[in-house]
Structure formats: C-alpha cells, structure tokens
Amino acid sequence: MDPTQAYLDLCDALNAGDLVAARELAQVLKEWFARGGFYPTLHERADIDAAVANALARTDEPTPNTAAFSLICERCDAGMEIGSEAEALGQGWTGIVYAPDLPSANYVGICPDCQEQDE
Numbered sequence: 001m002d003p004t005q006a007y008l009d010l011c012d013a014l015n016a017g018d019l020v021a022a023r024e025l026a027q028v029l030k031e032w033f034a035r036g037g038f039y040p041t042l043h044e045r046a047d048i049d050a051a052v053a054n055a056l057a058r059t060d061e062p063t064p065n066t067a068a069f070s071l072i073c074e075r076c077d078a079g080m081e082i083g084s085e086a087e088a089l090g091q092g093w094t095g096i097v098y099a100p101d102l103p104s105a106n107y108v109g110i111c112p113d114c115q116e117q118d119e
Contacts, residue, residue, distance in 0.1 A: 003032055004040035007048055010055060019059045026055035030095075034074060045118065049095040049110065056097050071096065072105035075114040079105065 006029050013022035029052050039045050071079035071088055074095075082088045085096055088109060096109035 001028070001032055001037070003029060003037060004042065006032075007040050007043060007051065010051055014051065014055055014058075019055075022055040023059035026052045026059075030056070039118070045115070046094055053095045053097055069107065070105040071107045071109060072102065073111040073114055074108045075110060078111040078113065079109070 006025050010022055010025040010029065013019075013025060029048070033039065033052075039048060069082075069084050071082050071085075071093070073079050073093075079088070079093070082091070082093075085107065088096055088107075092112035092115070093109045094115060096107055098106065099108040100106055102108060
C-alpha cells in the first residue's frame, strides 16, 4: 500500500464530498497505521490523523452516546484517567474516535507519548 497516495486520495474525497470513498480510505489508513505501517514523510502526522478522524466521524452512523466518556490509546493502555474529549485534546491526544465496541473504553485515540515515539 502507498499511504501517501491513500492520504492524498482521502483529502480529495473529503474535498469532493465523496464520503463513501473517504470512509473506505480512512479505514484503510487507520488499519495500516495500527499494524505499524509508516506515515507519509512529506505530510504532518497530525494532519493525517485529523483527516482520518474527520472522515470517520463524518461518515459514522449517528449513534446515541449516553455512556460516560472513557478513552484508551490504540497503542498502549493510557487514557483511562481522562474525563472528557476536551481534556484529551488539551493534553495533545489525536485521532480520537467513538468506538462503542471496545471492551474497556468508548473512545480510542493516540496519546502524546505514543505520538512522540513515532517521531
């Protein structure tokens, strides 16, 4: 897979309003990164994570969320002490998405420590 081309295609799909293609590309990129795939070198990691999160958020079926906010890093166990998405964003978390099927939290993202390790 070429993550650079997938990211550029994702941006094009979002700009064109093609949410079906955007969701497919975002899922492919998210799975690629979760398996340890490399990030495109000519683009900022935060921009890529934001585009993936944006595409997934814009294309998710609306799901009523009445559960308390709970967060876990997709790469480590950090996050359970964070009480809100605003707090997580303030601490530098990225890629936060609603993930109701997780056994230990209802949101997943990437903590600042894991981001730092990737740089």
